[in-house]
Amino acid sequence: MRAVVCSKFEGPDALQIGDLPAPDMPAGYVRIAVRAAGVNFADTLMAAGKYQVKPQLPFAPGLEVAGFITEISSDVNGLAVGDRVMACVDYGGFAEEAVARASDTYVIPDSMTFVEAAGFPIVYGTSHIGLKHKLNLQAGETLLVHGAAGGVGLTAVEIGKALGAKVIATAGGAEKLAVAERYGADALIDYRTEDIRERVKALTDGRGADAVYDPVGGSAFDASLRATVQLGRILVVGFASGTVPQIPANILLVKNLTIIGYYWGAHRILDPALVNESFAELLAWFEAGKIKPHVSHVFAMDEIGEAMSTILQRKSTGKVVVLTESGAQEA
Ligand SMILES: NC(=O)c1ccc[n+]([C@@H]2O[C@H](COP(=O)([O-])OP(=O)(O)OC[C@H]3O[C@@H](n4cnc5c(N)ncnc54)[C@H](OP(=O)(O)O)[C@@H]3O)[C@@H](O)[C@H]2O)c1
Incomplete structure (x- = not known):
């Protein structure tokens, strides 16, 4: 063949x-x-x-x-x-x-x-279980999504919106941010010209994001530590930047942060029943026009x-x- x-x-x-x-x-x-x-x-x-x-x-x-x-x-x-x-x-x-x-x-x-x-399968599967089951994202929460015009990031924007969150998207440049906006992002941050922490604080009346979806790592991860609320959660999805973050435990302690790692490729073998349930909801959302x-x-x-x-x-x-x-x- x-x-x-x-x-x-x-x-x-x-x-x-x-x-x-x-x-x-x-x-x-x-x-x-x-x-x-x-x-x-x-x-x-x-x-x-x-x-x-x-x-x-x-x-x-x-x-x-x-x-x-x-x-x-x-x-x-x-x-x-x-x-x-x-x-x-x-x-x-x-x-x-x-x-x-x-x-x-x-x-x-x-x-x-x-x-x-x-x-x-990979991008929607990762973002759906990642946001709904690992990050436990709730309606009304503010979700910060890095790499928001990329494969997994864009599905996190869509699914974050489908779960009722307010979504702040980060990406490099106006064209990529426009794609994230078309897919439902409520607020946009061009990390090339804007400071992520300052913008997130300004967009949340000084509170910070409740949850972060991070497929980028590097400086995006470092900014997330400072852009989240007390008791905030960060989902580590990937390292598109090429830099695997080193986690400062002191900031976790002081801010009561939870950092969660998620690798869907292994999880789908460990828990096929959950993946079945996840695809059933995703395909129903697709048919209802909720995701595209x-x-x-x-x-x-x-x-x-x-x-x-x-x-x-x-x-x-x-x-x-x-x-x-x-x-x-x-x-
Ligand atoms: N955990 C899991 O189960 C899982 C599942 C799928 C993918 N992943 C991982 O998640 C990451 C992203 O995957 P993806 O499919 O979304 O990839 P992608 O479509 O290439 O998107 C990655 C995004 O990261 C941003 N980025 C920042 N620095 C970058 C750099 N130095 N090189 C390339 N991109 C950079 C880019 O956005 P800007 O240009 O706007 O910065 C790009 O849109 C990868 O590391 C992948 O292996 C993990």
Whole structure:
């Protein structure tokens, strides 16, 4: 089958389009004819051998797909050949065929396109459980979202609004902030020209934010410590800045802060029932028009290098998606 082939751990530039054997399908899995696949920063790490999952060479990267089920293991219930689905995979998403655990595979609404579905699971899954269950965000609270025009950040803006919070978005530059505003942010901070702490205090009558969603780390995290209320909560989601924050315990103590780490990729295996419940609510919100996946760039699978550099150069907002040949023909 045609696939994006990683034959050496030398990063995105060394990826090539080629042929790989179709993957074996173990018990508990389904086979999917891939139409579209979401591109993540993690894919660039996996292609460089720097991700926690390091598959045997050669392999196809790609962590989330959308397409049709073409085959089902005999022990799988509740899914059928021909179902339109989205799924998370350990790797192998940038290929014409992928196999996914049935528990990681979700039937999508008829009104959801494969492009929307391909970039849906990771970012919406992370922000929904992260905000609702880990951060315990309440209606009426003020939520500060960093990286608010990026993949996970933009879904945190939407979901924060859906949960009834007032959302303050931070991003670099007017264009990115305009996207966050379109997706519901109540207030905007351009961290390139504005001081996050001062602006948050000004926007909250001096109180600070009740909760923070942080996929950026670095100086954004440091600002969050000072921009939160007493008893505030900070959700650590990622380190897009490249700097893993060192947490000063004295500030935690003095402000009674709670800092929570969240890694959805591991949590979805640990608690599939919660993930099921989470996707049920998200897909109901999608059908009700409450959330609307934002995909700023769509490429052919052959253009995977360009797709990855769009993310690495911070040109994307929301998600970047690649289409297989059949996905492109049908789109
Ligand atoms: N914990 C989890 O389960 C989970 C799930 C998904 C993703 N993540 C992690 O969350 C982070 C963000 O993922 P994403 O999919 O939202 O990525 P993304 O779409 O690339 O967005 C990241 C955002 O971070 C900001 N940023 C600040 N400094 C940056 C830098 N030096 N390089 C690149 N971006 C920078 C950018 O916004 P500005 O240009 O506005 O600054 C960008 O919009 C990554 O570290 C990812 O691995 C974690």
